[in-house]
Amino acid sequence: MKNKTLYSILTAVLLIGSLVFAACKKDNQDAGGTTKVEIRMTDAPGDFDEINLNVKSVVLLSGGKPYTFTVDHGIFDILDFRIGTSNPDILVASGDMPSGEITEIRLILHDSGNSIVVDGQEQELKTPSAQSSGWKIKLKENPELVPGITYSLLLDFDAAKSIVATGNGKYMLKPVVRGITAATSGLISGTVLPIAAHPEVLVISGTDTVGTMTDLITGRFTVGGLASGSYKVEIVPVEGFIPAIIDNILVTAGQNTSIGVVTLQ
Structure with missing residues (x-):
């Protein structure tokens, strides 16, 4: 009787897990931005x-x-x-x-x-x-x-x-x-590693600053709505990691400018 009850519980857990996975997968498919x-x-x-x-x-x-x-x-x-x-x-x-x-x-x-x-x-x-x-x-x-x-x-x-x-x-x-x-605008994107650094990414042009956080799973970030021009990116990680600055990033309307992978020390 005990084994049968345990089997039923495990079956229910697996079923719920599969439904959650399917729902998450559908959400990801529907999320086109x-x-x-x-x-x-x-x-x-x-x-x-x-x-x-x-x-x-x-x-x-x-x-x-x-x-x-x-x-x-x-x-x-x-x-x-x-x-x-x-x-x-x-x-x-x-x-x-x-x-x-x-x-x-x-x-x-x-x-x-x-x-x-x-x-x-x-x-x-x-x-x-x-x-x-x-x-x-x-x-x-x-x-x-x-x-x-x-x-x-x-x-x-x-x-x-x-x-x-x-x-x-x-x-x-x-x-x-x-x-x-x-x-009329462009993007700056990239990836910051290690994931544990979880930094704020600041995109700066003159006195204007747009900020975002890196993704907790992939370390990726994207900042959109940027007018064509030159920008500076400041990467401000959590305590224990050294910040980084990348200058002269050129943005063109309609294009995604990637800074690639930035690895913090």
């Missing part, structure tokens, strides 16, 4: 006084799932923002989303507040279907968002092609917008 995205709008000139847009949200599709970036900027005249001027673009939304490939972008407007001014006269700008499914924005290629790197998604609005005269003195908006994605 996140990416910060800044969504901006700019305009190609059109022969109008104003084009006032009331943007509700921008929806990015990745991995078959929609991620909505709510726009709280209010109504703005897109003609005020042109590449090559003092106001080249306007930041309409920003936030984090799971890293991966963006397969679709949709621009969604509020059902009111959109207008056009022609020869000094303002009138409502009709926006059919803009409040429900929104407008799909053309991409030259699907961008792949890398964890830890910040991307700027520029929505280039073509005013001349987007405004359609309906023939009765009214105007309709059928946006012609192309999406341009560019990485």
Whole structure:
């Protein structure tokens, strides 16, 4: 009887252990990291006084799932923002989303507040279907968002092609917008050994410092969201180990600069 009870306990322990392992494995598989995205709008000139847009949200599709970036900027005249001027673009939304490939972008407007001014006269700008499914924005290629790197998604609005005269003195908006994605930051990564040193890693540029801790199991670290430029890395371990400093680490937007393995004494 005792042996049977012991066998049952061991079986239960093994079952629980396998379930925990499976859950941990799934978590690791699902943990793809996140990416910060800044969504901006700019305009190609059109022969109008104003084009006032009331943007509700921008929806990015990745991995078959929609991620909505709510726009709280209010109504703005897109003609005020042109590449090559003092106001080249306007930041309409920003936030984090799971890293991966963006397969679709949709621009969604509020059902009111959109207008056009022609020869000094303002009138409502009709926006059919803009409040429900929104407008799909053309991409030259699907961008792949890398964890830890910040991307700027520029929505280039073509005013001349987007405004359609309906023939009765009214105007309709059928946006012609192309999406341009560019990485605006880079990464510094590496490994610090021995694991027991468990240091804080400080990435420094001038008076700006970004810090992180090494992983307790692997000794690895990654610091993202870094603008292109030269950085100093200070490795500050626990008591008993000697700190280390690495100078002149060059960071390029969209790239991961690895410092390799640093072994502390």
